[in-house]
Amino acid sequence: MAGRILIIGACGQIGTELTLKLREIHGKDQVIASDIREGAEELMQSGPFEILNATDEIHIKEIVDKYEIKEVYLMAAMLSATAEKAPMKAWDLNMDSLFHILNLAKDGKIDKIFWPSSIAVFGPTTPKDQTPQTTVMEPTTVYGISKQTGERWCEYYFNKFGVDIRSIRYPGIISYKTLPGGGTTDYAIEIFHEALRNGEYTSFLDRDAALPMMYMDDAINATVKIMEAPADEIKVRSSYNLAAISFTPEILAEEIKKHLADFTIKYDPDFRQKIAESWPSSIDDNAARNDWGWEHEFDLDKMTSTMLEGVGKTLKENA
Numbered sequence: 001m002a003g004r005i006l007i008i009g010a011c012g013q014i015g016t017e018l019t020l021k022l023r024e025i026h027g028k029d030q031v032i033a034s035d036i037r038e039g040a041e042e043l044m045q046s047g048p049f050e051i052l053n054a055t056d057e058i059h060i061k062e063i064v065d066k067y068e069i070k071e072v073y074l075m076a077a078m079l080s081a082t083a084e085k086a087p088m089k090a091w092d093l094n095m096d097s098l099f100h101i102l103n104l105a106k107d108g109k110i111d112k113i114f115w116p117s118s119i120a121v122f123g124p125t126t127p128k129d130q131t132p133q134t135t136v137m138e139p140t141t142v143y144g145i146s147k148q149t150g151e152r153w154c155e156y157y158f159n160k161f162g163v164d165i166r167s168i169r170y171p172g173i174i175s176y177k178t179l180p181g182g183g184t185t186d187y188a189i190e191i192f193h194e195a196l197r198n199g200e201y202t203s204f205l206d207r208d209a210a211l212p213m214m215y216m217d218d219a220i221n222a223t224v225k226i227m228e229a230p231a232d233e234i235k236v237r238s239s240y241n242l243a244a245i246s247f248t249p250e251i252l253a254e255e256i257k258k259h260l261a262d263f264t265i266k267y268d269p270d271f272r273q274k275i276a277e278s279w280p281s282s283i284d285d286n287a288a289r290n291d292w293g294w295e296h297e298f299d300l301d302k303m304t305s306t307m308l309e310g311v312g313k314t315l316k317e318n319a
């Protein structure tokens with residue numbers, strides 16, 4: 001009975017696949033999915049689900065008591081592009097939800113927290129190539145400011161109250177099972193859908209906008225691995241840099257052309273280009289590799305063929 005896992009924001013791009021993976025590992029009844037809305041059928045059918053608002057502290061406590069929760073994965077957040085359109089709402093969601101979970105751990109109600117940060121914690125004054133674990137951080141987006149502040153509070157709760165918080169600065173996550181939730185790296189998913197549907201894509205980022213990216217399976221494996229690591233291996237209690245691949249829209253288009261020779265790409269950068277310009281092009285993640293043995297599996301070639309196959313199958317099923 002005791003020691004269940006709660007996922008908040010389980011219906012999103014990452015939460016959906018994380019929930020399925022954790023249920024595979026721990027058993028379906030050990031992992032409680034929750035979100036402010038219902039999610040994909042595969043997720044909804046895979047085990048217990050609760051409608052839960054991540055800013056509702058009292059309801060979170062009730063769910064934690066009801067299911068004897070010991071670990072929380074807080075995946076609910078407002079992402080970079082959406083947050084620019086609703087700054088105060090983004091701030092309230094991203095910060096309030098984190099404090100509710102940190103305080104539950106501080107009060108001894110739960111034992112362990114996973115909370116994702118992002119490459120958005122970096123800004124225009126950060127070294128762009130092979131961005132180090134510890135460096136200048138002056139984020140210029142609402143989302144980045146909320147993630148950086150979150151990191152500071154995570155480290156503070158660890159140092160001051162011994163809260164076992166573990167965190168990763170995810171790069172742009174690429175997947176086909178659930179659509180992305182309004183981030184600056186969403187182009188790298190849309191491009192596959194449009195390539196297969198129409199043979200062409202207009203990118204909202206410029207041809208040379210290099211950003212760090214990662215295929216979903218790697219992101220999920222990293223999340224499981226950091227949570228399973230012995231506590232003394234987790235030396236960074238703000239958030240770990242994490243990297244796999246780095247490419248531009250032009251490089252990705254060339255890779256897709258190897259499979260779909262007639263594919264064409266155009267560029268029509270919008271406000272998201274400015275956000276992309278403020279972020280690193282590539283990330284140094286040696287701390288994660290050395291401390292808890294992180295390794296990625298998907299390179300550009302493998303990610304591209306997996307995406308084309310996965311998106312192709314989804315389009316056929318929905319036709």
Ligand SMILES: NC(=O)c1ccc[n+]([C@@H]2O[C@H](COP(=O)([O-])OP(=O)(O)OC[C@H]3O[C@@H](n4cnc5c(N)ncnc54)[C@H](O)[C@@H]3O)[C@@H](O)[C@H]2O)c1
Pocket residue numbers: 008009010011012013014015034035036037052053054055074075076077078079093116117118119169170171172173174179180181182183185
């Ligand atoms: N996807 C990426 O490329 C990426 C990159 C870096 C960091 N991250 C971080 O990873 C986490 C998950 O991202 P994602 O891509 O799955 O996001 P998403 O937008 O796809 O999913 C977020 C989920 O949270 C839910 N949600 C929103 N408001 C809520 C509320 N008040 N209460 C409960 N649930 C609520 C949404 O319904 C959604 O299902 C976020 O913290 C995000 O900042 C994601």
